[in-house]
Amino acid sequence: MAEVTAKHPAGLSTAQTGGESSQRSAAPAEQIVSALLRYGVSISLALVLLGGVLLVAETGLGESLRVDPRVAPIEGMAQPWPTTIGGVLRGALALHPDALILxxxxxxxxxxxxxxxxxxxxxxxxxxxxxxxxTLFVLAMLVLGFFLGAAHG
Amino acid sequence: MAESWQFFVVLLTVSFGAGLLGALLGLGGGVILVPALTLLLGVDIRYAIAASIVSVIATSSGAAAAYVRDGITNMRIGMFLETGTTAGAVTGALVGGLLSGRALYLIFSVIIAYCACAMFQRRRQEAVAATQGDAIARRLRLGGTYHDPALGHHVEYCAHNTLPVLGLTYVAGIVSGLLGIGGGPLKVPAMDIAMRLPIKVSTATSNFMIGVTAAASAIIYFMRGQIHPALAGPVAAGVLAGALTGARLMGRVRGKAIRILFSGLLAVLAAQMLLKALG
Structure with missing residues (x-):
C-alpha cells in the first residue's frame, strides 16, 4: 500500500493528470473548492464595488467617508458604520453604502x-x-481562537 | 480624506501591488501593506492592521481559486499544516504575554536570515526529483503532481520532514501574532527548504492556508469597528485585482525568480527585525 501511494502520491492535488482511479474522484473536489472560492470572491467584490459607487455618489447615507482613517479612533466611541452582523444585514438591505461594503x-x-x-x-x-x-481539528481551533481573541477584546 | 482623490489612487496602487506580490510569494501582503498604509498614507495603525488582515484573506481566496483549479495547491498539505498554524495561533493568544521582548525578535531575525540564504541557494532547483517522501507523508498522501507551463512538463513531488515542518508551522502560528508578521514568511521557507516541495506548490499552498488563520482575527477587528469601510473596501478590491493578476503570471514565472524575490524579501524582513531587537 505504501509502495503504491509513494509511486503515485495521488490526492486532492492531482487534478492535472488523469488516469488513476483515485484521481478521478479527486478532480471534482478541486473544482468544487475552486468554484466556492471564485464565487465567494466575485460576490464580495461586487458588493464592495456597489457600496463604493453609492458611497462616492454621496447618497447621504455613507458616513465612513467622513471618518478620517489617519486619525486614531476614540476609545469607546461608536463608529458610524455597523459593527454587528445583524446591523450589516439590515443596512445592506436598505442599500446603505457602508453596510454594503462591510x-x-x-x-x-x-x-x-x-x-x-x-x-x-x-x-x-x-x-x-x-x-x-x-479538518474538524482546524475548525475547532478557529472557533477557539475566535473566542480567545474576542475575550481579550 | 474625501477631498483627496490622490489618497485613493495611492491606496489602490499599493493594494494592487501587495496582492500581486502576495499571490506569487504565498504571503498575505501585510509585509507591504501595513508600512505603506501607515508611513506613506499616514493611516492610523489600528485601521491599517484591520485592512491588512482583510487583504490577507483577499489575496488568499483570490489566488487560491486559480491555484486549486490548476492543481498547484496541495489541499492535503494545506489542511494538514493548518492544524499547526491554527493551534499555534490559539497558543499564541494564551501565552502571548510571556513571550514578548527583544530576544524573540533577535531569534527570528536570525532564523529568517538563514531562510533567505537557504532559499537563495536552492534557486536553481526547478524540478524536484520524484522521491518517496517520508512515511507519514506517504500515509497521509502529502504529495502530488502539477503541470508547470514555464518548464513545459509535469512535476512530481512528495513531502519530506513532515513532523518537523508541522512543528515549525505551530511555532510560526504562535509567533506570527507576536512579531506582527503573517505566517507566510515562515511557512513558505519551511515547505521549500524542509519539505522539499516545488516552490510554486509551496507558495500556492501557503496562499491557500493564510486566509483561514486570518479569518478569526478579521471578525474580531470587524466587531471592534476597526474595519473602516472606505479604507478596507478599496484595499480589498485592489488586492483582489492584484492577486488575480499574480495568479495568471504564476504559470509563466520561473521557480528561480520566485525564490530570488522571496529571499530578497526575507532579507529585508530579517533586517527590520534585527533593528527592532536592537531597539
Missing part, C-alpha cells in the same frame, strides 16, 4: 472558513476519515 468584506472573511467546512464534507464523501478529523 457585507462584501464579511463574505470575503467567511469564504476561507466555508472552504474548510466544504473540504470536510468532501473528505467525508471520499471516506477519508483521517482528513475529516484533521
Amino acid at each position: 457585507l462584501g468584506l464579511l463574505l470575503l472573511i467567511a469564504t476561507p472558513v466555508l472552504r474548510v467546512v466544504v473540504s470536510m464534507v468532501l473528505f467525508l464523501a471520499e471516506g477519508d476519515y483521517v482528513y475529516v478529523g484533521i
Whole structure:
C-alpha cells in the first residue's frame, strides 16, 4: 500500500493528470473548492464595488467617508458604520453604502472558513476519515481562537 | 480624506501591488501593506492592521481559486499544516504575554536570515526529483503532481520532514501574532527548504492556508469597528485585482525568480527585525 501511494502520491492535488482511479474522484473536489472560492470572491467584490459607487455618489447615507482613517479612533466611541452582523444585514438591505461594503468584506472573511467546512464534507464523501478529523481539528481551533481573541477584546 | 482623490489612487496602487506580490510569494501582503498604509498614507495603525488582515484573506481566496483549479495547491498539505498554524495561533493568544521582548525578535531575525540564504541557494532547483517522501507523508498522501507551463512538463513531488515542518508551522502560528508578521514568511521557507516541495506548490499552498488563520482575527477587528469601510473596501478590491493578476503570471514565472524575490524579501524582513531587537 505504501509502495503504491509513494509511486503515485495521488490526492486532492492531482487534478492535472488523469488516469488513476483515485484521481478521478479527486478532480471534482478541486473544482468544487475552486468554484466556492471564485464565487465567494466575485460576490464580495461586487458588493464592495456597489457600496463604493453609492458611497462616492454621496447618497447621504455613507458616513465612513467622513471618518478620517489617519486619525486614531476614540476609545469607546461608536463608529458610524455597523459593527454587528445583524446591523450589516439590515443596512445592506436598505442599500446603505457602508453596510454594503462591510457585507462584501464579511463574505470575503467567511469564504476561507466555508472552504474548510466544504473540504470536510468532501473528505467525508471520499471516506477519508483521517482528513475529516484533521479538518474538524482546524475548525475547532478557529472557533477557539475566535473566542480567545474576542475575550481579550 | 474625501477631498483627496490622490489618497485613493495611492491606496489602490499599493493594494494592487501587495496582492500581486502576495499571490506569487504565498504571503498575505501585510509585509507591504501595513508600512505603506501607515508611513506613506499616514493611516492610523489600528485601521491599517484591520485592512491588512482583510487583504490577507483577499489575496488568499483570490489566488487560491486559480491555484486549486490548476492543481498547484496541495489541499492535503494545506489542511494538514493548518492544524499547526491554527493551534499555534490559539497558543499564541494564551501565552502571548510571556513571550514578548527583544530576544524573540533577535531569534527570528536570525532564523529568517538563514531562510533567505537557504532559499537563495536552492534557486536553481526547478524540478524536484520524484522521491518517496517520508512515511507519514506517504500515509497521509502529502504529495502530488502539477503541470508547470514555464518548464513545459509535469512535476512530481512528495513531502519530506513532515513532523518537523508541522512543528515549525505551530511555532510560526504562535509567533506570527507576536512579531506582527503573517505566517507566510515562515511557512513558505519551511515547505521549500524542509519539505522539499516545488516552490510554486509551496507558495500556492501557503496562499491557500493564510486566509483561514486570518479569518478569526478579521471578525474580531470587524466587531471592534476597526474595519473602516472606505479604507478596507478599496484595499480589498485592489488586492483582489492584484492577486488575480499574480495568479495568471504564476504559470509563466520561473521557480528561480520566485525564490530570488522571496529571499530578497526575507532579507529585508530579517533586517527590520534585527533593528527592532536592537531597539
